[in-house]
Amino acid sequence: MNFWKNRPLVITVILTIVLVTLLITTANTDSQSGPVSILGGILKPVQSFFYNITEEIGMFFEGKASSAELQEQNAQLLEQVTAYEEQLRDYQELKAENDRLRELLNYVGEKEYEIVTARIIGTMPGNWYDEFTIGAGSNSGIESGMVVYNADGLVGKVVYAAGGYARVLSIMDGSSGVAVLVERTRDHAVLRAVEGSQGLLQMYYLREDADIVPGDKIITSGIGGIYP
Template sequence: MPSFFRRKILILVLVAFIIFVTLIGFSIRERENISAPERFILDTTGVLQSIIHTPVEWVDNSIETFQDVLRVYEQNEVLKERLAEYEGLIVENQELEEEIEELRGTTERAEGLEKYSPVQASVIARSPERWFEQVTINRGSKHGIEKDMAVITKEGLIGKIQSTAAFHSTVKLLSGFDTSNKISSWVVKKNGDNVFGLVEGYDEESGRLLLGGINLDVKLKKGEKVISTGLGGVFPSRLQIGTVDEVKNDEYGLTKTAYIEPAADLYEVNQVIITRRSDQNDKESQEENS
């Protein structure tokens, strides 16, 4: 009996295998019409493939989009860095151009001081306590700088030497002048009748110089230039001081006071010229030779 059942099972397996092979061969051959079970299997497989393909494609597209955004972000950061570097170069270039222009202006101004041996210097510091009154320059007594020498920029007069050390000096700006620091001046008139006055102070509220001692019968116009007379021996003649901005009678009604807009920017000073007299240079050369 056991052998009979084994043979029966083997026969069934063999028959099933033959049927299976026959079905495979029948399925893979080219046909125009397929059976209902095959259509069912085909449709079911297509639906399952669509269901699986859609999220997979969405995830794949999302990953590609994220990668594109990441690449754009990285490129944008690189462009920002290069733009910042470019802007820095522009600012640096502008500063260099301004410095060159200022140096060119001071050189041209120095060439116009025939009776002097101008000494060019750079501002290296401003006193925090007296920011608007004085600056420190990199020239001192070793360069022939002495107290009360006039100091100018390419625009005009800015002050005078207040004190000196061997290699540095302190400049008292016009904004720190008072009645003890007077400058004899001319208000230049078109008809040649220049008006004499004295720069004798600074109005902190308006940021203008005070030109006093002007006769009441004198008429001044806004915009007329004010220059130094050269009297007194401290300031060279014809240095630009500023322009007339406003005229008022003094508190006693005896003279007029003109408010002068400074020619030079007293708050932005970088390159200056010290007006050193030529005869001082000659004397020092003779002393050194002797």
């Protein structure tokens, strides 16, 4: 009695077994005939459907794996680019410093001076253009009264030297006066800072008919013995 009450379930199970058997048979047989062939033709689209679904799922997960690998590779490349950029900045800084030193040596030329290079390490509060501190002192042979210059020309003179540093009085200081001459015309003058300006110098005691034109080079004359 119970068997017939569950007849729909029994029929479903039997049909499922038959269908699975036929699927296996049609998959492993090269040629069929009769009812098996007909049923195989009916079930073939179903097989193809599930096969395609399986392939697409596999490709989806492969794509996910490939995407993760690409992200990891991109992160590694980004780190390498950052490292190369830092190396490039260091190289550019070294090159700029090397160029400045070359210009400085070319400025010295064949003059018999003992050169000590130094960096500016400090300035006077509110008095940046007049006085500053360099990172070389008596330990490097620096003495008070020595001349300070860069590749562009005269900067000032040392007014105090300690073991590891020295103070420099710039030619921009109002109390400084530098004996100069115009290289082209040999006209003499005294070079001083323009009061109240930042970075401007003016030649005083220059004769009125001096033939001065823009671009003339001004050099120290050596008069007074402070600057060569």
